Amino acid sequence: MHADEIGAILKAAAVDLDDTQLMAAIAGGDRGAFEVLYERHSRALLLFLSRTLDDEGLAEEIVQDTFVAIWKKPTFNAQSSARTWIFAIANRRYRDGSRRPRLKIVAESLDRASFDNEPEARAIASAAATELAREISYLSRVHKEVLYLAFIEQLSHSEIGHALGIPFGTVKSRLDSAIPSVSTLSETVCPDKSMS
DSSP, X not given: XXXXXXXXXXXXXXXTSOHHHHHHHHHTTOHHHHHHHHHHHHHHHXXXXXXXXXXXXXXHHHHHHHHHHHHHOOOOXXXXXXXXXXXXXXXXXXXXXXXXXXXXXXXXXXGGOOOOSOHHHHHXXXXXXXXXXXXXXXXXXXXXXXXXXXXXXXXXXXXXXXXXXXXXXXXXXXXXXXXXXXXXXXXXXXXOXXXX
């Protein structure tokens, strides 16, 4: 058997593992498990970074840096979800680096929206996304981050705090401050799964 065939077999076996099991396998050097983890979470991370950074190349670089760090030192302790842990690593990679471009956020892309294939539904969703992006563009970076993680990634307040490295109360105050500034969201209650 060739190394590629063995890798494909290991990857196929890893697909059925949950994230905690994947991390344990990665800690043991399982490249197939790492590939599955990357496929599960890299796109969401890239979407988040692309929507908050002005630089697509920088977003891609941070995603790669994040997953290299995970491969080199897989220290997941299951105190949060794997996605939250991965976002926290990316946040530290961004903040620890000398990369400080102006941040921006855009509304959820149409490919992530779930609506009918009817042209009218697509047009309405597109107009709403454009309006949300316009309104959010006027907010500070810290408000853009929490809004994106709360409403696009649908993380709980606790998960947002962990991902951004800020206290729970700070997450709540940033959301409470940002939501009234965005008329598209002002009548929406931010879901907080951690309180249930």
